[in-house]
Amino acid sequence: LLICLRWDIIKLLHGTQFSTSSRCMTVMPAWVIDKYGSNDVLRFTKNASFPVIDYPNEVIVKVFAAGLNPIDVSMRGGYGAATMSMKRDPLNIKQSGNEFPLILGRDVSGVIMECGLDVKYFRERDEVWAAIPPWKQGSLAEFVVLSGNEISHKPKSLSHTEAAAIPYVATTAWSALVNTGGLSKDNCAKKRILILGGSGGVGTFAIQMLKAWGAHVTVTCSQNAEQFARELGVDHVVDYTAGPVEEPLSALEKFDLILDNVGGDTEGWAPSLLKPWTGAKFVTLVTPFIENTDRLGIADGMMKTATTVATRALKVIMAEQHRGPGQLAVIDGTMISAVYQKILKENVRPSVRDLKLKRTWVLQQDNDPKYTRRSTSECLRKKTKQNEGLECRSQSPDLSPIEMLWRDLNKAQTLQCG
Ligand SMILES: NC(=O)c1ccc[n+]([C@@H]2O[C@H](COP(=O)([O-])OP(=O)(O)OC[C@H]3O[C@@H](n4cnc5c(N)ncnc54)[C@H](OP(=O)(O)O)[C@@H]3O)[C@@H](O)[C@H]2O)c1
Known part of the structure; x- marks a missing residue:
């Protein structure tokens, strides 16, 4: 849920009192925390340090409206403390706790007060908005310092309050759907998308983007929110x-992409709702990375996250294997040519048929070209007068047993071709 706060300084814009000079100021009003905890750690002060421009590409923004996510x-309760401190102080030279007094607030809409020497696209008095990275001081203050590439011009059609409700949550939805999910306005038309937790901040932006791009959208939410979701266009x-x-x-009907805003046990059952063997995706915003890093430290936290994510991915693959046309082949013993050919016959060929792949026979080999494929494919090409009998991608050692298959094929084809 996004809550917008509006500073009473907004009125300063409408009069001659507005000044873009911040040079004589050393302190400012802000909400800060001095330690992690519940709501009672929040403290209002008129004496927070005034932000300074440390790099020439930075600007100081006067906050007109701020958003909470x-x-x-x-973060008020300590979430991300270890990860953010790694980002703020990568060489770990500062004392622990140096992030305090910490200012929260990830969205801002306001006016540029001062520009660093290298800032090209913005000028003082420009109206801008931004999603503030979590390792930086936030927007629950009168001023915030950001780099030029973290801000953009605020759309004129939005008030500051409206603008501050958008950046963090909308860029999260965009990043999940576009950067991770591979969706865009050009490839959504026939796609079926499921959003778990569709009536929240991320969900409502995701719905609007997907509907604008022509996707079919299903969401889960409470009954209270159903009407609201339908008004946004949910199918x-x-x-x-x-x-x-x-x-x-x-x-x-199965889905092309699932966006999970809920977490918990969803990863156990949701992947089975994806269309099998089509590149369908399960994108989750409930990642264990930051929590693991806070709890276990950087190295162990990353290790634990990698294990969890790998286990989840494996579960998804297993789920697809069991439901899709392919079957997981468990090899008991040595991988020899005969076993490999059995897998091709009993697994790959039926899958190719079930999936109605257009090409009659494509064998894609992730192997080094030094393997004996050339003579086999040349022989096949001569024999069949076509070039797509065999394909080879190089350099991965994953499928070395296939070498034996090449040998066998080569032998058989040499015999046949004379
Ligand atoms: N907001 C951001 O900018 C941001 C950024 C990065 C990551 N995230 C992560 O993304 C996730 C979603 O964030 P948000 O801002 O959208 O949260 P939110 O505004 O609190 O929305 C949560 C959504 O989940 C629904 N929900 C709650 N319990 C559910 C359940 N058991 N089954 C199905 N739906 C359930 C709620 O439905 P009702 O309201 O109808 O009950 C609501 O639609 C969170 O894990 C958050 O940490 C958010």
Whole structure:
């Protein structure tokens, strides 16, 4: 949920009192925390340090409106402390706790007060908005310093308050759908998308982008939010307060992408709702990385996250294997040519048929070109007069047993071709 706060300094814009000079100021009003905890650690002060321009590409922004996100509430309780301190102080030379007094608030809309010498695209008095990276001081203050590439001009059609409700949550939704999910306005038309937790901040932006791009959108949310979701254009709503959602969701046609804003046990059942063997994606915003790093430190936290993510990915692959046309082949013993050919015959060929792949036969080999494929493919090319019998991608050692298959094929084809 996004809460917008509006500073009474907004009125300064409308009079001659507005000044872009910050040079004589050393302190400013802000909400700060001096340690992690519950709401009672929040403290209002008129004496927070005035931000300074450290790098020539930075600007000082006078805050007109600020936004709060769930991450601010979590950060107040210590979420991300280890990860953010690594980002703020990569060489670990400062004392622990040097982030305090910490200013929260990840969204800002305001006016540039001062520009560093290298700032090219902005000038003093420009109206700008930004999503503030979590390792920087936030917007619950009168001023905030940001680099030129973290801000952009605020759309004129939005008030400062409206603008401050958008950047962090909208860029999160964009990053999940576009950067990670590979979706865009050009490839959404026939796609079926499921958003778990569709009525929250991320969900509502995701719905609007997807509907603008022509996707079919199903969401889970509470009954209270159903009407709201439908007004945003959602095609199908499943009420999570009416009971487990797995059952009603699994009765629906499968999805091309699932955006998970909820977490918990979703990763256990949601991947089975994806279309198998089509490159369908499960994108989750509930990542264990930051929590693991806070709890276990950087090295162990990253290791633990890698293990968790790998286990999740494996579960997804297993789920697809069991439901899709392919089957997981467990090899008991040595991988020899005969075993490999059995896998091709019993697994790959039926999958190719089930998936209705257009090419009749493509064998893609992740192997080094030094392997004996050339003579085999040349022989096949001569024999069949076509070039797409065999394909080879080089340099991965993953499938070295395939070498034996090349040898066998080569032998057989040499015999046939004379
Ligand atoms: N906001 C951001 O900018 C941001 C940035 C990075 C990561 N994230 C992460 O993304 C996730 C979502 O963030 P948000 O800002 O969208 O949160 P939010 O505004 O609190 O929304 C949460 C959503 O989840 C729904 N929900 C809650 N419990 C559910 C359940 N058991 N089953 C199905 N739906 C359930 C809520 O539905 P009802 O309201 O209808 O009950 C609501 O739609 C969080 O994990 C957050 O940490 C958010």
